[in-house]
Amino acid sequence: MFTQILSLVLLALPKARAHGGVLSIAIGGTWYNGWQPYDTPVGQSSIIRPWSTYNPIQDATDPTLSCNDDGTSSALQLTAPITAGEKITAYWNVPWPHPYGPMLVYMAQCPGTTCTGVNSDTLKWFKIDQSGLINGTVYNGFWGDGLMIADNSSWTTTIPATIPSGPYLIRFETIALHSLPAQMYPECIQLAVSGGGSLAPTAAELVTFPGAYSNTDPGLTIDIYSNAAQTETTYPIPGPPLYGSSGSSSSSSPPPSSTSTHTTSTSSHTSSSTSSSASSTPTGPTVPEYGQCGGIGFVGGTSCASPYTCQVVNPYYSQCL
Numbered sequence: 001m002f003t004q005i006l007s008l009v010l011l012a013l014p015k016a017r018a019h020g021g022v023l024s025i026a027i028g029g030t031w032y033n034g035w036q037p038y039d040t041p042v043g044q045s046s047i048i049r050p051w052s053t054y055n056p057i058q059d060a061t062d063p064t065l066s067c068n069d070d071g072t073s074s075a076l077q078l079t080a081p082i083t084a085g086e087k088i089t090a091y092w093n094v095p096w097p098h099p100y101g102p103m104l105v106y107m108a109q110c111p112g113t114t115c116t117g118v119n120s121d122t123l124k125w126f127k128i129d130q131s132g133l134i135n136g137t138v139y140n141g142f143w144g145d146g147l148m149i150a151d152n153s154s155w156t157t158t159i160p161a162t163i164p165s166g167p168y169l170i171r172f173e174t175i176a177l178h179s180l181p182a183q184m185y186p187e188c189i190q191l192a193v194s195g196g197g198s199l200a201p202t203a204a205e206l207v208t209f210p211g212a213y214s215n216t217d218p219g220l221t222i223d224i225y226s227n228a229a230q231t232e233t234t235y236p237i238p239g240p241p242l243y244g245s246s247g248s249s250s251s252s253s254p255p256p257s258s259t260s261t262h263t264t265s266t267s268s269h270t271s272s273s274t275s276s277s278a279s280s281t282p283t284g285p286t287v288p289e290y291g292q293c294g295g296i297g298f299v300g301g302t303s304c305a306s307p308y309t310c311q312v313v314n315p316y317y318s319q320c321l
């Protein structure tokens with residue numbers, strides 16, 4: 001066993017500089033040390049789910065795609081308390097080496113009272129945050145991954161104020177597109193969410209990992225060095241539509257999905273970090289284009305940045321358009 005681990009370490013060291021994962025977490029003023037993938041798992045205790053390797057996952061059907069592991073947790077698994085509407089920051093190794101590709105954040109509610117012991121491959125995930133191509137072209141533009149690197153190789157997201165309270169895993173993922181097959185780097189953190197709302201994700205918003213992506217997804221097969229990429233200014237972010245965006249069972253016309261090719265994926269990040277964090281102020285921050293500005297259970301900002309206006313998409317979701 002020990003020699004197996006040792007040889008894993010030796011094999012991994014040269015590559016570790018080029019890859020990595022989520023190494024620590026901050027919630028409010030609390031700092032949480034992460035899981036150490038190349039130390040023995042014996043005795044390790046962290047809010048981050050065990051994960052196995054700095055290397056990327058390059059197959060959308062890989063069973064480790066949920067949390068970069070076989071999906072289980074150790075007996076010493078910890079859970080961090082967090083309030084719905086509160087921010088959580090994930091920290092990768094500094095500097096994260098891959099600036100081209102999207103950032104994505106998912107959550108999944110666990111059955112029962114805790115996620116400990118629950119296999120992450122059995123859960124239904126919904127996407128709460130994403131940032132794809134922010135500006136420029138697919139070939140030389142600025143991406144969510146670049147924003148993560150610029151922000152101290154970290155990503156801050158807000159737990160939606162509207163999700164039901166309960167035990168959750170949150171899954172931070174960075175996808176790198178500098179080589180193909182695309183490189184997926186997911187890690188998960190175990191949370192106990194309190195003070196939540198009552199807006200469950202819709203069926204259209206729920207996915208499994210593996211399952212959410214396909215190896216033929218345009219967002220995973222895109223060649224950022226192709227001739228076409230030099231003039232492309234849109235990028236289809238993989239995965240389901242964002243939580244809260246795909247409507248209830250009402251018959252209103254479908255809102256834009258996350259796979260639409262608008263270039264304002266950065267504003268979906270901005271809106272999800274600002275809107276749900278405005279817990280008590282009635283006016284709240286100004287909401288950017290495509291950001292949520294109203295709906296049942298919504299507590300964020302309601303005034304749209306000029307020239308956009310707040311338009312009802314369905315009873316649960318109004319959007320700055």
Ligand SMILES: *[C@@H]1O[C@H](CO)[C@@H](O)[C@H](O)[C@H]1NC(C)=O
Pocket residue numbers: 134135136142147
């Ligand atoms: C692209 O977006 C980034 C992040 O918002 C910003 O720093 C940069 O100035 C933008 N570049 C251009 C050319 O607009």
Ligand SMILES: *[C@@H]1O[C@H](CO)[C@@H](O)[C@H](O)[C@H]1NC(C)=O
Pocket residue numbers: 024091092093094152154
């Ligand atoms: C940058 O991230 C590291 C962890 O990777 C952290 O220790 C440090 O405090 C962060 N720096 C700032 C300025 O936030």
Ligand SMILES: [Cu+2]
Pocket residue numbers: 018019020097098
């Ligand atoms: Cu790498």
